[in-house]
Amino acid sequence: xxxxxxxxxxRRLREKKAWTQEHLAQAASISLRTxxxxxxxxxxxxxxxxxxxxxxxxVTELTRTEPSYPSVCPFLYYAKPGSFDWLVRVFGxxxxxxxxGPNDTVVHGELTLGNGLxxxxxxxxxxxxxxxxxxxxxxxxxYLMVDDADAHCERARGAGAKIVSEPREAHGHRRYVxxxxxxxxxxxxxxxxx
Numbered sequence: 001x002x003x004x005x006x007x008x009x010x011r012r013l014r015e016k017k018a019w020t021q022e023h024l025a026q027a028a029s030i031s032l033r034t035x036x037x038x039x040x041x042x043x044x045x046x047x048x049x050x051x052x053x054x055x056x057x058x059v060t061e062l063t064r065t066e067p068s069y070p071s072v073c074p075f076l077y078y079a080k081p082g083s084f085d086w087l088v089r090v091f092g093x094x095x096x097x098x099x100x101g102p103n104d105t106v107v108h109g110e111l112t113l114g115n116g117l118x119x120x121x122x123x124x125x126x127x128x129x130x131x132x133x134x135x136x137x138x139x140x141x142x143y144l145m146v147d148d149a150d151a152h153c154e155r156a157r158g159a160g161a162k163i164v165s166e167p168r169e170a171h172g173h174r175r176y177v178x179x180x181x182x183x184x185x186x187x188x189x190x191x192x193x194x
Contacts, residue, residue, distance in 0.1 A: 003041040003042065003043060004040075004041035005041075006041065006043070006048070006062055006063055007038055007039045007040055007041035007042075007043070008039075008041075009062055010024075010038055010039055010051055010062065011039045013055050013057075013062075014039075017055075021035045021036060021039070024051070024054060027054035028047075028050040028051050028053065028054035029050060030047060030050050030051075034047055035051075038051060048062060048063070069117060070115065070116065070117055073117050073118070073119050074118050074119070074140075074142055075118075075119040075120070075121065076118065076119070076120050076121075076131075076142075076184055077120070077121060077122065077123040077124075077129050077130060077131050077182075078105070078106065078120050078121070078122070078123075078131060078182055079105070079122065079123050079131055079134065079182065080105075080181060080182055081103050081104035081105055082104050083105075083106075083120075083180070083181060083182055084098065084105075084106040084109050084111075084120060086180065086181060087111060087120070087180065088111065089159055090155075090156050090159040090160060090161050090180075091113075091152075091156060091161070091178075091186065091188075092113070092152070092155065093111035093112060093113055093118070094111070094112045094113070095109070095110075095111060095112075096110040096111065096112050096117065097109060097110040098110075101122055105122055106120060106121065106122070107121060107122055108120075108121045109121065113144055113146070114145065116144060116145075118142065131182040131183060131184070132182065132183030132184055132185075133182045133183040138183065138184075138185060141177075141185045141186070141187055142184070142185070142186050142187065143187045143189065144186065144187070144188050144189070145188075145189055145190065145191075146188050146189070146190055147190060148190055149167050149173070149174045149175055149176055149188055149189055149190040150167045150174065150176075152176075152188050152190075153166070153167050153176045153178070153188065156178050156188075161178040161179070161180070162178060162179045163176060163177070163178055164177040164178060164179050164185065165177035169192060172191060172192055173189035173190065173191055173192060174189065174190050174191075174192055175187055175188060175189035175190075176188055176189075
């Protein structure tokens with residue numbers, strides 16, 4: 001639980017109700033200073049429970065925070081059934097969000113690797129969004145950092161990934177290139193220790 005974010009949420013809820021800090025203190029049966037500290041992000045479990053009671057919400061409603069996003073989130077299109085699960089199984093991504101679509105496709109998905117995030121979704125006729133396989137060309141590549149590029153390559157190869165370029169050293173990294181079933185190129189790299 002990020003108490004600073006919880007404090008901000010308490011303040012937003014209080015202001016949405018047009019309550020003063022004094023009003024919240026009275027409704028929660030706590031001191032004004034305790035409300036002030038809570039909104040600054042410092043609170044005990046008892047304070048949290050009292051504030052939740054005053055707002056008539058569960059404590060989990062106050063402590064649940066929305067996921068954060070990195071400043072840059074690549075978005076890739078996938079049309080084939082099972083592609084999302086393939087990326088998880090073969091490249092070792094973790095699933096942060098998966099909104100299923102028809103026939104084992106994913107309307108919107110979010111995959112994480114370390115502190116990075118890649119979004120995926122269905123191609124769209126309306127905005128001319130296509131997979132590289134559909135478009136007949138590749139206009140981007142993805143560069144991802146992993147602990148051990150050689151071990152990652154062997155795992156991906158063993159799981160059925162097409163290895164386009166074997167691990168090699170370049171620009172201070174050891175890296176390899178793999179292609180997924182819909183033609184996206186993925187470059188996985190690890191820094192070379194000096």
